[in-house]
Amino acid sequence: MTPEQAIQEATKGTLRPVYLVLGEERYLADKVVHALREATMLGGIAGFNEDKFTAGEASVDAVLSASKMVPMMAKRRFVLARGLERWEKKGDSEDDEGGGKSASEGKRGAKDASPLDALAEYAKAPASSTVLVLSATKLHAQRKIVTAAKKEDFLVNCEPVSRKALPTVVRQMSKERGHDIAPDVADHLAEIAGPELGYVADAIERLSLFVGEGKPITEDAVVTMVMKVRPGSVWDLVDALTRRRLDKALAVLAEVVDSKDGGLPLLGLVASNVRKMVKMDSALRAGANVNEAAARAGIPPFKAQETAQTLKSLPRGTLPTWVRLLAEADRALKGSKRTPQAVLETMVISMCR
Template sequence: MSKQADRARQFFKDLKKGPVAPIYFVHGEETYLLDRAVEAIVEAAAPEGTNDFNLDTFQGRSASGDAIRSAAEMLPMMSKRRLVVVRDMQEIPLSELGQLEDYFANPSPTTCLILHARTAQKKIDGRSGIIKKLKKAAEVCEFKALYENEIPAFLERQAARRGMRLSRQVVQYLVDAVGTDMAELEQSLEKIDLYIGAAPEGGGRQVDIDEVQEIIAHTRVRTVFDLTDALGARNYQQALLIMERMLLDGQSALVISHMISRHFRIVARLQDPALRSANNSDAARAVGVSPFFLKDYQRHARTFAPDELASILRQMLEVDVALKSSPVPDRVILELLFARICMKALPQRA
């Protein structure tokens, strides 16, 4: 388990132990855990439940700093504590958040102010003075997207809570077909749960791969294969159109980059001479994909030369760093990557 996962788990444990802090700031790329964090804070701050008198909710751009501060400074009515929840804080201009500077320095002891920010699409400038003051005043937890090798444990835990057992093959299929977004994976488990019905008396339910393939539409992996197919065909314009569609659908540039990188790592591994003669089951197991998707990876392994794949993988490392730290727009970084892959005449480095 990563240090990030350890910190997230500790955050939820601390909430149960108490005491409740006057300000919480939860932010990050993983929307599923962010939503769970807000729910857990609300439950800890108002174990008796909430009511309209003592709960105010603000949303993104429509929220003003003055209105948030006024709500937080009000006294609770027939309750121990007021709750003020601000969702999508990343959409609030820093000038508006500046109206809360005095409140951060001296928060109301009878209010729990929860600030929630989804940063997959829009980052928050941690260098700004008001964000630094917020972090100093609040209990803070960042929920980054899980690494791919952490997803199987998540799936197994969530399935066990529903009384289901997932084979390794089922887990890998879900990762390939759905992706690593925890909310979408949870929705997939919900579909499987409803489909296979109640557990037999005295035991859990074993989930078979045939059932999962029937239930789960693999739209996400089809999208990334559309993109990698376009890149493999050196079709720059088509790759740009698919990328644009993915961004409009809410996919982050960093996630798109990770999906492309994972794809080409698998393609490179399939060029190992030992795997060329292996049967499909052994080859799929060796590279960690579902046999259902193996033929697509094998096709791309025949398309790219080994030195091309090595170059692409080096570029993917540069792109990962650039998306996390460069002031250049994410879309431009991806466009440059696609150009390097699709147009051999271009230099390998920007």
């Protein structure tokens, strides 16, 4: 099930006895866990009916014992076990593939079965008065607990949101806080705050406080509160690159680069514009007209003709080379000891050649 479906179940109070919250998007996972806890604790006393464990620091027996306890002055107990991947020992990931036991497990006997197998066994007949939430960033797909969660539909997938879908998520999160946001502003915010939803949520919270209750989130607000770069400035930079105007490109770069953020947001905006050019070029080569190609690429209508002319003027192989240079700059910003300014200047010089 999706995180939204799990939260909806929590809102309705139709809770399952076991949930496996699996995925690398921690914002979604934490949101699901919070919703399940709030729904379980409703009308009860948390201190008497809640237990939280971390795999590796607590034993699976402690988790199971807490899950089997009877709630005190409440309808349900809430038990959370985080970091299940810590119980997935090296060399042990095949123990329960296909639902069978390994040779070593057969020798050890049932008492020495892996913690994850013990959880899978519990899930077959869980306590109806407990909501057991199991959380992990990643587990082997053939683990018994994972296959059981898929089969019995208690698996909650919390995978990262794709770049394509992120602007829609930004608009949804803004709406939930009572703010309208234009599609182009949402795309801008997604590019500089994403892809992790935690950072996006933090940015939207700051923007919400800045613009005021019920007011729209504007480009000016994003520029002021999140990153002091306007989309127009990035287009100026890309325009200077396409015209091989190194002096202009370096001048624009000096105005917009912010060494405090490591240079990655700016690089992301440049990369976004280059990706749009690649998409428009591909659409034009496939026979689309200029306006249609621009729409497919996400380029504003007023930029359609100008971008088409730019694409015609670029020497063959320019865009693939730019994509490679952007990737190299991304690696350098994340792993090099050079300053962001130096890395981006080197990239700009190479792109103007």
